[in-house]
Amino acid sequence: METHVPHVDSEENEDPGAAPYGNFINYYSFNPPENRLGLIPEALLENIGFGSERVLMLDVGCNSGDLSIALYKHLLHKEASGSDSPKRELYLLGFDLDQDLILRAQNSNPFPQNIQFIPLDITDDQESRTVLESYLRKFGCPRFHLCTCFAVTMWVHLNHGDAAFLSLLSRLASVCEYLLLEAQPWKCYRSAARRLRKLGRSDFEHFKALEIRGDMAAHAREHLEKQCSMELVQSFGNTAWDRSLLLFRRR
Numbered sequence: 217m218e219t220h221v222p223h224v225d226s227e228e229n230e231d232p233g234a235a236p237y238g239n240f241i242n243y244y245s246f247n248p249p250e251n252r253l254g255l256i257p258e259a260l261l262e263n264i265g266f267g268s269e270r271v272l273m274l275d276v277g278c279n280s281g282d283l284s285i286a287l288y289k290h291l292l293h294k295e296a297s298g299s300d301s302p303k304r305e306l307y308l309l310g311f312d313l314d315q316d317l318i319l320r321a322q323n324s325n326p327f328p329q330n331i332q333f334i335p336l337d338i339t340d341d342q343e344s345r346t347v348l349e350s351y352l353r354k355f356g357c358p359r360f361h362l363c364t365c366f367a368v369t370m371w372v373h374l375n376h377g378d379a380a381f382l383s384l385l386s387r388l389a390s391v392c393e394y395l396l397l398e399a400q401p402w403k404c405y406r407s408a409a410r411r412l413r414k415l416g417r418s419d420f421e422h423f424k425a426l427e428i429r430g431d432m433a434a435h436a437r438e439h440l441e442k443q444c445s446m447e448l449v450q451s452f453g454n455t456a457w458d459r460s461l462l463l464f465r466r467r
């Protein structure tokens with residue numbers, strides 16, 4: 217029997233006119249957390265050497281928090297099984313520029329002691345530095361142990377240009393020991409821009425002028441390795457939307 221599933225192969229096929237920063241209100245109905253979680257080992261934190269100590273995570277552009285929370289549970293699962301309380305102290309700070317999405321994340325947060333969601337625009341240099349440093353200071357940590365940035369780079373790039381794309385990567389590298397990055401491939405940029413045009417709206421401000429184009433994961437890797445003292449340690453493979461999940465570490 218044939219089932220009719222809407223043909224959605226990337227978020228850019230949704231209406232970017234209504235969500236020009238990728239701030240889709242129903243994101244997880246078409247890209248459920250499992251799509252990414254399936255590629256990420258449950259024992260990731262142990263594998264990268266964070267034994268039983270306190271671990272701080274940062275999730276950049278967390279939307280309504282569904283993936284942040286699912287990832288939090290995923291990474292605790294292994295150790296939590298067989299005992300009532302997880303052995304590890306895991307804290308997660310998720311932020312997004314969309315206040316409504318953050319409100320939803322806050323209202324459905326099952327672990328408010330350990331997970332915090334706040335509104336923040338990563339392209340606001342001063343504010344993001346102040347807010348992230350103040351969070352880290354509370355824990356007496358110089359950096360987050362793990363920063364995740366899923367499907368955000370393209371939106372920063374399209375809306376703010378090449379320099380902002382690179383400084384996003386530099387900023388992330390400067391605040392963490394490990395960075396798990398899912399950068400949207402170039403074909404997604406084209407469909408996001410095409411879709412906007414179809415809706416009769418003008419292009420993303422920077423789309424035509426972008427010089428960084430082509431293999432976006434390779435560009436990100438080059439910048440992180442050459443300019444940010446990071447190195448690629450592992451690729452977890454490609455998601456159903458053909459995006460690679462790359463893990464970098466501070467050298």
Ligand SMILES: C[S@@+](CC[C@H](N)C(=O)[O-])C[C@H]1O[C@@H](n2cnc3c(N)ncnc32)[C@H](O)[C@@H]1O
Nearest residue numbers: 237238239277279283312313337338339366367
């Ligand atoms: C496509 S969604 C991805 C959500 C989530 N990271 C995931 O992959 O499941 C992109 C998110 O990035 C957020 N975003 C875009 N530009 C941002 C910025 N400059 N600062 C913070 N968040 C941003 C959007 O509001 C949106 O929620």
